[in-house]
Amino acid sequence: MMQIKKTFIIPVAIMLVSVLITMALFRLKNDQPKRKHITRSKIVEARVVQLKSIPTEITVYGRLVSSETVSLVSEVSGTIERGTVPFLPGQSFKKGDLLLKIDDxxxxxxxxxxxxxxxxxxxxxxxxxxxxxxxxxxxxxxxxxxxxxxxxxxxxxxxxxxxxxxxxxxxxxxxxxxxxxxxxxxxxKHYFYAPFDGSIVSADLRVGSTARAGSKLGQIINLGSLEVEAPVPAQDIGWIDLHGTVQLTSSEIPGRWNGKIARIGKAIDEKTQSIPVYIRLNSRGQKPLYSGVFLTAHIPGKSVDNAFMIPRRALYGKSNIYLIKDGKLEYRPVEVLRRQAGEVILGAGIQNGDTVVTEILQGVAEGMPVKMRSASDADQAGGRQGSARQ
Structure with a gap:
């Protein structure tokens, strides 16, 4: 009988002790103070809007060529004789020099x-x-x-x-x-005098050869009349400032050159939907360039009043941006006046004092708490990146 009682009492006692320990632990947990959930604002790059007049620019590419390329063709027959300069490719000459003559x-x-x-x-x-x-x-x-x-x-x-x-x-x-x-x-017609300062591009017949009527003798170019033919998208033609100075650069030759709009084509290329623009190079007092070199032309455009410029990455969809208003994100449609390399110019939809987010945002929603990045935030971020690299 006593053996049965022990068998029954020991498990019950163990269960009671377990229950008491569980209750004590539960009370101890409830007595600990609860931590408050802190919502942190996302730090983003942004700019404060200041509406002003913004000059535009059109960047195009083209090849430098001479606007005066002359082919020398004989109208008479005879033996080609030497002139005052060697008739060889690459030879420079001055206006009035005798390039060559035919036995007269x-x-x-x-x-x-x-x-x-x-x-x-x-x-x-x-x-x-x-x-x-x-x-x-x-x-x-x-x-x-x-x-x-x-x-x-x-x-x-x-x-x-x-x-x-x-x-x-x-x-x-x-x-x-x-x-x-x-x-x-x-x-x-037996004499070929240089009509300008230039260079010989090709010499098809040399001294001592026999020329006949219609024979091509060579080709010369005017080095003082160089221009860039650059295709400009049709929608950008109206933005060109015809009286502005065009800045020209080359990836092969260091330096910068100035030019002027000489003329604009009147026909659209059906394949590219562009119109050729001819930029006359101002070669006086500038580093010489070579015919055939490819150049980048920065054409000044008309200014836009009461506008604000942001990076293209800050534009979402066709015409939407994120702003910071009362510490929260706001998604707003705006008027895009012009798109150019890496930047867009905004008009209606923003006003002075607005804070426009200028970085790419992912995984965000309107109303999310954000804060504009300050100089100290940038320094801290730079320090963390430096420590990580070390």
């Missing part, structure tokens, strides 16, 4: 033969003029003395009287005069 002996002899016939005609008409028109005789006598076989024929004096004109016509003076001038034009 035959044409020059024909010209002098015509001049001789012209002098004979004047010799025949001068005695007649001396008798009937002594005043005109002195004029034509001086003209006769000024004619040289080595110089171009001077302009024929104008006949002051109809009878003088008849005399000159009867002795073939006019006919021979124009024959000589025509032969002088033929002679001039």
């Amino acid at each position: 002996r035959q044409v020059r002899y024909d010209l002098n033969g015509l001049k001789s016939d012209f002098l004979n005609a004047l010799t025949a008409v001068l005695p007649e003029l001396n008798v009937d028109f002594p005043e005109a005789y002195r004029t034509y006598q001086d003209y006769f003395e000024r004619i040289s076989f080595k110089q171009p024929l001077p302009s024929l004096p104008e006949a002051s009287d109809q009878k003088i004109k008849l005399f000159l016509t009867r002795f073939n003076v006019y006919k021979l005069y124009f024959s000589v001038k025509n032969q002088e034009i033929r002679l001039s």
Whole structure:
């Protein structure tokens, strides 16, 4: 009997002790003070709005080329002879330099033969003029003395009287005069003088070669008339400030250059929907550039009044931004006046004093508590990053 009682009492006692211990622990837990839940504000980068006039800019790319590229084509036949500068690719020259010439002996002899016939005609008409028109005789006598076989024929004096004109016509003076001038034009086609300061791009025929009518001799460019042809999106054409100075840069050549808008095309490229804009390079006093180099052109645009600029990353959707208002996030639609490289210009929808978030936000919602990042916050963040790197 006693054995049965022990078997029953021991488990009951263990259960009672367990219950008492559990109750004591529960009371002890309830007696501990509860921690208050603290909501921390997210720190974000932001800017305070100050509306002002903002200049715009259009960034485009193009290749520098000469606006004056001249192909030298022979209109006569003959052997090519040396000029005053070597006719070789890359050779520079000055305006008026003789680039090359084509053997002119035959044409020059024909010209002098015509001049001789012209002098004979004047010799025949001068005695007649001396008798009937002594005043005109002195004029034509001086003209006769000024004619040289080595110089171009001077302009024929104008006949002051109809009878003088008849005399000159009867002795073939006019006919021979124009024959000589025509032969002088033929002679001039044997010489190729530089029309500007420039460089030889190509030399298709060299000295000693035989040129024929229609033969391409080479190509030259004007180094003082360089321009960039840059395609500009059609929607940006209206923003261009035609009188502003264009800044030009190159990824291959260090430096900056200035230019001006020379002209704007009148047709849209069907494939790119862009319009060519031609920028004339101002080469005076600037580091020389080479034809063919690719340049980046920063074209000044028209200014926008009462506007504010933010990074493109701070724009959500097509025209929405986040603001900080009373310590909380606010999602607001705004007017986007212009989009340009890395930035957007805002108009209606914001006002002076608004705080616009300028960083990319993820996993946030309107009404979420936020705080604008201060200088001390930035320093602390930088210190933590430095410690992590160490």
